[in-house]
Amino acid sequence: MNVLICSVGRRVKLVEAFRSELQKVNGRVIAVDCDPTAPALHFADMYEVVPRIDDSSYIDYLKKVCKKYEVTGILSLIDPELSLLANHVEEFEKEGIYVIVSDKQTVDICFDKYSTSQFLSDNGLPCIPTYINIDEVIRDFKVGKLDFPLIIKPRKGSASIGINKVYTLEELLIYKNETAEIVIQPFVNGQEFGVDCYIDIFSRKLINMFMKKKIVMRAGETDKSISVKDYDLKQLIERLVNVLKPLGPIDIDCFLTKDGFVISEINPRFGGGYLHAHMQGQNFVENIVKNLSGFTNQLQNIEYEEDLIMVKYEDVKLMKNVDKGIGTGQI
């Protein structure tokens, strides 16, 4: 069984986890990225440099890669690619390739921060008030429903890119001329938590849940986290999963405010801090391999230890300045 991971970027350790899990079933991991210097490419069994995900030939290119390497399952590690894959599930399935992604509707809700907040409040789940209209922000500010500082984010974005904090009405008004789609939220003053879940692809049941407090962020990713167990958080995530109905690996960001937990973001993919869960025995990679082998994962009562800290650090790789062209990098 061979698995294709798309947009692998810097996620070397996740690719290595797939490699070691697939080895047990004589499978291989194939990695693709549009950047030949993406480090994780060079830690897969085989890799290919592919067009950018917004290139019209991208999906056809992936299909060719799947055929060439006899791929059983395919998944992506970045948000903007999830919708694209969800849109082409049937085409891949026709060729016997399983796409590990949530339904199109779920993926779209999660990618759009305004839709996320609408979905959460429609389902009675605690969320951060989210505006797309500056006049509404000003109205709510004037009646005392909202206060500065406010956070301005791209409506569809990831990795904390383009996030700004505004402290005054004047600063806010500058965004009246903003042409990019943005959302405006109050600044939430609370401890941030991240929850990694795996939802079985056949039973659609929640199989694993790993909770962690985020201690340090760096370049929009969890750089240091500590494992926790919290009953309220667990209940909240279970309620969310029940209504959102995601599939496979999913990462949920929450804040603990004075009024309890609120959900801030949902990423229906391997989260940037997943390795913490993995190192504490929550092996979603093994779950995927099992699902792709046709087996249902049972609810895992794998207890994990609380109060363990995960820290990230940098390693380096030296490589030839390969031609920027698209091609094969069979190891």
Add this chain to the structure above:
Amino acid sequence: MNVLICSVGRRVKLVEAFRSELQKVNGRVIAVDCDPTAPALHFADMYEVVPRIDDSSYIDYLKKVCKKYEVTGILSLIDPELSLLANHVEEFEKEGIYVIVSDKQTVDICFDKYSTSQFLSDNGLPCIPTYINIDEVIRDFKVGKLDFPLIIKPRKGSASIGINKVYTLEELLIYKNETAEIVIQPFVNGQEFGVDCYIDIFSRKLINMFMKKKIVMRAGETDKSISVKDYDLKQLIERLVNVLKPLGPIDIDCFLTKDGFVISEINPRFGGGYLHAHMQGQNFVENIVKNLSGFTNQLQNIEYEEDLIMVKYEDVKLMKNVDKGIGTGQI
């Protein structure tokens, strides 16, 4: 021979390089940091959690660590600690401990971005015009000597923290009320280069020079770089080293503008992208061990290959949530 590395932070690979180099001479690397979760602590032969560098007991604490582990040489990896160590060189030397740091005057010039630019222009070296007075900026803007965008940086700072870009006079005027010490520079539109040098501690001669183009930055550090050789850049760095007279490892940032290279920053320590040089055979760690053993390093004509790319990626470590108190972590 044992070497103490201070403020090791996330620099796991550099600590490992010291460990492997010291093993050859039956030496050990001892790491200290104020944060017990600093990943690099846990890759040294021995580590200690110490007070913060601004704690009045810090230097005494370091001396105790030196005594306990029979340390021969000591160095720091962060800018704010260089002045501190340079201030106490004699005290350490009295106890037979060599401090690998440039002279106090050199360190102070480099840490203060205004002093850096003054030093460079006094010595006829190309630099970025640097202001500390907003009225002077406005005056030069009005006579057409300066244009927006401008970059505002902390006068003494590192890791790209607190850097802002301003596009208009109104935005600039906001900084009139800034109480923190800042410098104002024109935004330089040019390719950035980083140069890693080693200056022998005895001969005070330039022993190694490794040049790289910076391709991608992340959290203020070089994330992707490509090895280059440039005659003009080499000449410029040689001129700089001749007048600045640094010692040990040093990292210099430059921009290539339409008028040629300009020096933007000088870090008289191991640079954040040093591992590129190291992996291409420019082994400053070996140089340090040789210097600490009493030998002078000869000019190294180690040719390095051009057009090799270094990429960084993240690894993770899981650890117990150790007590925040100061203590020993002997492995």
